[in-house]
Amino acid sequence: MAERLQDLTTPCLILDRQRLARNIARMNDRIARLGVALRPHVKTCKSIEVSRLAAAGHSGAIAVSTLAEAQFFALAGFTDILYAVGIVPSKLPDVAALNAGGDSIKVVLDDPRTARELARWGVRNGVQIPALIEIDSDGRRAGLDPDDPAVIEAASTLADSPGTRFLGVMTHAGASYDCRTTDAIRDMAAQEARAVVAAAENLAGAGLPCTIVSVGSTPTALFADALDGITEVRAGVYMFFDLFQVGLGVCGIDDIAVSVLATVIGHNPRLNRLIVDAGALALSQDRATAGQITDQGYGLVCDAQTVAPIHGMTVQSVNQEHGLVTMASGKLDFDRFSIGSQLRILPNHACMTAASHQAYHVVEAPGGPATEEWPRCGGW
Amino acid sequence: MAERLQDLTTPCLILDRQRLARNIARMNDRIARLGVALRPHVKTCKSIEVSRLAAAGHSGAIAVSTLAEAQFFALAGFTDILYAVGIVPSKLPDVAALNAGGDSIKVVLDDPRTARELARWGVRNGVQIPALIEIDSDGRRAGLDPDDPAVIEAASTLADSPGTRFLGVMTHAGASYDCRTTDAIRDMAAQEARAVVAAAENLAGAGLPCTIVSVGSTPTALFADALDGITEVRAGVYMFFDLFQVGLGVCGIDDIAVSVLATVIGHNPRLNRLIVDAGALALSQDRATAGQITDQGYGLVCDAQTVAPIHGMTVQSVNQEHGLVTMASGKLDFDRFSIGSQLRILPNHACMTAASHQAYHVVEAPGGPATEEWPRCGGW
Numbered sequence: 001m002a003e004r005l006q007d008l009t010t011p012c013l014i015l016d017r018q019r020l021a022r023n024i025a026r027m028n029d030r031i032a033r034l035g036v037a038l039r040p041h042v043k044t045c046k047s048i049e050v051s052r053l054a055a056a057g058h059s060g061a062i063a064v065s066t067l068a069e070a071q072f073f074a075l076a077g078f079t080d081i082l083y084a085v086g087i088v089p090s091k092l093p094d095v096a097a098l099n100a101g102g103d104s105i106k107v108v109l110d111d112p113r114t115a116r117e118l119a120r121w122g123v124r125n126g127v128q129i130p131a132l133i134e135i136d137s138d139g140r141r142a143g144l145d146p147d148d149p150a151v152i153e154a155a156s157t158l159a160d161s162p163g164t165r166f167l168g169v170m171t172h173a174g175a176s177y178d179c180r181t182t183d184a185i186r187d188m189a190a191q192e193a194r195a196v197v198a199a200a201e202n203l204a205g206a207g208l209p210c211t212i213v214s215v216g217s218t219p220t221a222l223f224a225d226a227l228d229g230i231t232e233v234r235a236g237v238y239m240f241f242d243l244f245q246v247g248l249g250v251c252g253i254d255d256i257a258v259s260v261l262a263t264v265i266g267h268n269p270r271l272n273r274l275i276v277d278a279g280a281l282a283l284s285q286d287r288a289t290a291g292q293i294t295d296q297g298y299g300l301v302c303d304a305q306t307v308a309p310i311h312g313m314t315v316q317s318v319n320q321e322h323g324l325v326t327m328a329s330g331k332l333d334f335d336r337f338s339i340g341s342q343l344r345i346l347p348n349h350a351c352m353t354a355a356s357h358q359a360y361h362v363v364e365a366p367g368g369p370a371t372e373e374w375p376r377c378g379g380w
Numbered sequence: 381m382a383e384r385l386q387d388l389t390t391p392c393l394i395l396d397r398q399r400l401a402r403n404i405a406r407m408n409d410r411i412a413r414l415g416v417a418l419r420p421h422v423k424t425c426k427s428i429e430v431s432r433l434a435a436a437g438h439s440g441a442i443a444v445s446t447l448a449e450a451q452f453f454a455l456a457g458f459t460d461i462l463y464a465v466g467i468v469p470s471k472l473p474d475v476a477a478l479n480a481g482g483d484s485i486k487v488v489l490d491d492p493r494t495a496r497e498l499a500r501w502g503v504r505n506g507v508q509i510p511a512l513i514e515i516d517s518d519g520r521r522a523g524l525d526p527d528d529p530a531v532i533e534a535a536s537t538l539a540d541s542p543g544t545r546f547l548g549v550m551t552h553a554g555a556s557y558d559c560r561t562t563d564a565i566r567d568m569a570a571q572e573a574r575a576v577v578a579a580a581e582n583l584a585g586a587g588l589p590c591t592i593v594s595v596g597s598t599p600t601a602l603f604a605d606a607l608d609g610i611t612e613v614r615a616g617v618y619m620f621f622d623l624f625q626v627g628l629g630v631c632g633i634d635d636i637a638v639s640v641l642a643t644v645i646g647h648n649p650r651l652n653r654l655i656v657d658a659g660a661l662a663l664s665q666d667r668a669t670a671g672q673i674t675d676q677g678y679g680l681v682c683d684a685q686t687v688a689p690i691h692g693m694t695v696q697s698v699n700q701e702h703g704l705v706t707m708a709s710g711k712l713d714f715d716r717f718s719i720g721s722q723l724r725i726l727p728n729h730a731c732m733t734a735a736s737h738q739a740y741h742v743v744e745a746p747g748g749p750a751t752e753e754w755p756r757c758g759g760w
Contacts, residue, residue: 006470009447011760043700065701067389085657085701086645088720090386110646114719141702142646142655174699265466266490266522275522277465281735282760285665319554320423320731321445321465322521339494340468351700355661355736358759378758379738380391380662 002369005304005342008361010263011282013353014344015050015360015374016307019257020239024054027221027238031058034227039063039082039214041236044351046377047360048076054239063216063234067094070105072377079104082214084170084234086110086134086142089117096127106167106212110134110144115157115164122163130165131158132212137195138175138188146198155208168212169203171196172234176219177288182249189224192217197229219250242350243300247292253300258354259307259344260299261361262323264337273316274325274337278345280318284352296348301325304342305367315345382749385684385722388741390643391662393733394724395430395740395754396687399637400619404434407601407618411438414607419443419462419594421616424731426757427740428456434619443596443614447474450485452757459484462594464550464614466490466514466522469497476507486547486592490514490524495537495544502543510545511538512592517575518555518568526579535588548590549583551576552614556599557668562629569604572597577609599630622730623680627672633680638734639687639724640679641741642703644717653696654705654717658725660698664732676728681705684722685747695725 005014031038040054043065051062051073061080064070070083071094079102083095087107095105109115109131122129133154136143144151151169158166173192179185192215200210215227216234227233240258241251260282266275278299289296297314312328323345326332337343347353354360354376361370385394411418420434423445431442431453441460444450450463451474459482463475467487475485489495489511502509513534516523524531531549538546553572559565572595580590595607596614607613620638621631640662646655658679669676677694692708703725706712717723727733734740734756741750 009471009474009760086655086719088643088645088657090643090720091389094389111719117720139650141699141704142648263468263470265468268522270519275466277468280666280732285667285732286660287665319521324521339466339491340470340497352660352665356758378736380389 002371003361005261005368005370008261008370010261010342011278012261013357013360014259014261014370015362016257016366017362017364019255020050020053023239023241023255023257027235028057030222031233034224034233036227036230037061037232039232039234040239041084041216041234042069042073044236044354045239046354047374048073049374050239051078061232066380067091068379069377070098074098074104082106082108082132082170082234084108087114087118087131089121092118092121092129095129096125099127106130106132108132108134108170109154110142112150112153112157115154119157119161119163123161124163128163128165130167132167132170132214133199135169135171135196135199137171137192138173140174143171146195146202151199152203152206152208155203156206159208166208168210168214169196169199170212170214173215173217173220176217177248179219179248182223185219185223185248186225189220192220193224193227193230200229218245219248222250237350240350243296243346243348244288244292247289247294253309253346256346258350258360259302259346260353261304262343262345264339264341264343266339267334269334272326272332274332276315276323276325276343277321278323279321281320281356283315283318283323283345283347284349284355285318286349286352288349298323299345299347302344302346304344307344307366382751383741385641385748385750388641388750390641390722391658392641393737393740394639394641394750395742396637396746397742397744399635400430400433403619403621403635403637407615408437410602411613414604414613416607416610417441417612419612419614420619421464421596421614422449422453424616424734425619426734427754428453429754430619431458441612446760447471448759449757450478454478454484462486462488462512462550462614464488467494467498467511469501472498472501472509475509476505479507486510486512488512488514488550489534490522492530492533492537495534499537499541499543503541508543508545510547512547512550512594513579515549515551515576515579517551517572518553520554523551526575526582531579532583532586532588535583539588546588548592548594549576549579550592550594553595553597553600556597557628559599559628562603565599565603565628565630566605569600572600573604573607573610580609598625599628602630617730620730623676623726623728624668624672627669627674633689633726636726638730638740639682639726640733641684642723642725644719644721644723646719647714649714652706652712654712656695656703656705656723657701658703659701661700661736663695663698663703663725663727664729664735665698666729666732668729678703679725679727682724682726684724687724687746
């Protein structure tokens, strides 16, 4: 069922299997040198096939960000799934249903009241919910401070109730995305690890040892010097990379494994602009590179066959199904980019761009053909 | 199968049937007074049920923005579908397949070369592709200038070939979204109509009469004074409205028919912030209100039962599955917004917010219960 790129209905998502394999190998190498376990975060790929490649050679553990992903991956046979977004009681029936045959789904919380509600719910329903405490390592989103007495209070509740099981602590240094240098990322990785190790030490001192001490983001995973006291690293976007990660200095443009195949649907010589059929939905409205040194608009425009960037061409603006392509300087060659010709667009943020697409068209070489179609999980 | 809001898995999309009906009635009233036909643009709703309500009492014509929508609506029995995004030859096999039993799908182009390719393709495949010429009425996106000789050149090609049929002209004044007053919208509606009527007059003068002379955007449809020479209006977001349309002065907050039901999953008293489980995917990253007088962040936070805005609370930032909610001033009442409690979030841009969701939960009254689930079409 190999399909030439020119026979695919655009816009669609292309996944380069060689780049994917290289990116996964790079992370595996880092993880082996750090001497920790890897728990791939599959919210980026939302694909069974990609996740199996990322998990190969590891324990098979993954992290997810929605119940829909938890269900999708549990059904495919993944048995160690960390649902890494704060749990609420209303989601426990779904978690318990998935755990009926074992305890594949582990949940996360950062409030002793939530711990008590989980414990009560577990007891009332005759199940045991495995849970971790989220620690704040960068003051940006969720989690308890490592030294907050609420950490031990929540962990005690989880450990003491037959309705819950206390597994450990986790954190995510989203601030690594604001770093300007790889040295700053290295420092952030140390800060991320320090916070969660401090929490784990406090807990051990209180007689509550952590089985799991989990950190992660792609930048910190790739640049951490050492991860003493950490048991596992979570990372997701490293499988695909994107323009934002290029801007961070974490990877090169040639490492980006996903791109949107688009077709030129119009010319606007007066505005020196092409119109393509990949707009706000197919590319996403993510503008993560807007704050970086190189603003890539809504995506960097590349040759459809070689995926080489075409000097200075980016998607300048988007409507729902229209992308407006311009050059930084100079006149567009409208004959080269005739109506009906194809382009490839590299994403600012792979997680967001992939999200509107229902499948990956997998290519073995940049110019295709697409040899497989790998479905993605959507919704909640 | 009525479900209480508190029993729904969040994040999810809620559709208020009464507001929907009121919004549709308002547009129907406008259209009746203008004496033109209505072709609802269903790229906003992507729902059979919503589109049937919007098309009721009209000819049944609709506009779509993707081939996937064309297929979805054709399968549901819609027989007059304008695919309102520039056609390319590679999409003709799908169009022709849908038209095998009649000619439900009409396409749009703005280049004489595309007209010639369509004509050749139609002849070669023994079919006749019905097509319109896109006219530029605001200098912003696609279309030919009304007086460009290419309009008559393209129309002649379509009319003369047995492989194509020339139906008329269409335009979309996206610039109406930049208007600051309803007077400015009224002027833009006149400008939109003037452009396409001028093109139609030129074509008639050249012996190429237009069966369809089509304009449309929700703001121009609602504020046009008169539409002499126009046969039909296309509009879509009026069914739901959103915060951007509120900012334009086109509707009130109480008219917004879609909202995202979210659950509070965390507290951050230090940053005076709630964390909800509706993030960049569930809300979209659309920041359309950023340029308006009232910047609504990533969405306006409302009471889950009454959908009344809670003074000054908006979603300040989003990660993939996290929304960070703050108040413009004052301290959040963390007891009121306990972990596990629900909120409703009104969208900046209904088309984009709805896009990640697979269905609408339809409520008869603001506080529920949800009595029906209406699926949405996704992908391309």
